[in-house]
Amino acid sequence: MSALPLHPRFVSLEGGEGAGKTTVLAALRAALEAAGDEAAGSEIVVTREPGGTPLAEKIRALLLHPGEEALAAETELMLMFAARAQHVRATILPALERGAWVLCDRFTDSSYAYQGGGRGLDAAFIDVLEQRVVGLRPGLTLLLDLDVAQGRARIESRDPHPDRIERERGAFFERVRQAFLARAAAEPRRFRVIDASRTVDEVVAEAVARLRAFAGAA
Template structure:
């Protein structure tokens, strides 16, 4: 069936996503999860959004470069989904179909949080795009939850040149966090919320524990 006609969103048990606001420490967690899966003999594809393919990385640069004119919220959302459609078709689905695990630094929940909660776009519009151009959802999503002020303090020492989204005001990120937390509360079967204010190793250890528990329940 052509990707544009897909009308359902199907979770895949070997697809894991990491979500969270700025400074949550997703990279450290991703590395720990990847090592855990490889120790068990699995092929692991680690990727990110926006991005994950050469074309999607070009779209990422358009989205995040602060030197461009600010995109309208709808433009930002549609570019995110253009990159995601390419990412799913070229990277994620082929990996899952050959039996690999996929770990993605962000996926569609980010659009609900950033373009929905942050920009105020209608979540039903986002859900329609998710059905029509993605059709896929992680089986497990780890939400690294951290207070906005603490998370941004972490990034201030790291990002000498923040991108366009990282430059938003705290109020924007408060809305993003609230949306993430609401989505996690509404879907506890998929989400695991981890306190990302802890030291990095403690966060990674908790994420690995959640993944191991997930592995015990999955085929």
Template sequence: MTSALPRHPRFVSLEGGEGAGKTTAINAIQTCLQRHGHEVLLTREPGGTPLAERIRALVLTPDAEIAAEPLSAEAELLLVFAARAQHVRQVILPALQRGAYVISDRFTDSSYAYQGGGRGLDVTWIAELERRAVGLLPGLTLLLDVDIAVGRARASGRDAGPDRIEAERDDFFGRVRAAFQQRAAADPQRFALIDAGQPQPQVAADVVACVERWLAQGAVA
């Protein structure tokens, strides 16, 4: 995979399906970067700004709880990109410009996986939205890959009930996982694939090892 979009060397994204353990990984990355003396900003998608968080609620609240009007796949995609455009301009770019490191729980790869792979929307449309509304890529993307049954079992143990995406069927998540794997295979310079089916301490250790290698290679200024 080639892309004309710039890859920012202080921008890290975490991707993966439901129950992949991104929170544990993000905390491990933050600790690693802070140990090297860097300012670190943690953020998430959809969300990251007050307006984007309101859009997040529209996207994730189960349809039955908000209105008798299911959200279409196309509307879902556009809402996610509206939130992302706001997030990039209000939070991510200002932090990068002042020299901070940004770690985002999900970024545009999730749109290719969930709305492209899962919903079956045209990825060329997603790419055009990415080019026009986002304009950058992470310098490093860690993909936490886990078996669907394992991830869903983990997610079901959370206190809150399933959101609109989490309530999807296994075949949906199978397409999401396949799309993530395809993107990782096509862009090995940016992606690091992590076996998230391991115990959390080992996942965290593998994540930190990837970040340390990345730092040692001089990818992060």
């Protein structure tokens, strides 16, 4: 695993389907706002992947819409990195250069988990793309870990029309989960694993505590 710079104001949120990232992300933003960061002149940018710019959002639609033509694993990976390249250069890097906090729903770790672990693509190839196209990693990555069956049940209960990736089988998502956990074990300095099977309040409380500890040490 190649070393890339960890940015001290860049936080990513990762996890499988149904882990509750949207709720936690909103709580993280509220925690930074409550800490007075904006009053001190520091902006908070909340963004997502794939997406985060108008062009990247169009690529997101291609990736998630269950169209008639099946996407090859390599096509999916390259589209993910095309969206990420635009996102990094148009949204993330400019915000970090302004001194803003960036909170991102998914980042490159999702490619290692979904296209690497899930689809079986070579992690070394993903690493080359990360080095050449992305060039940085979050200083903190919160991984919301959840049993696959529980996550799928949550998705099914909230959305009768799952997207293309949500339609995958359980074995795919188990490979994704294990890939996330392997990355967390390999990078303990950056990752904090949070048990997302607990109540919303418990998960949010731990995520906010982790963010505050990181922000205080940054």
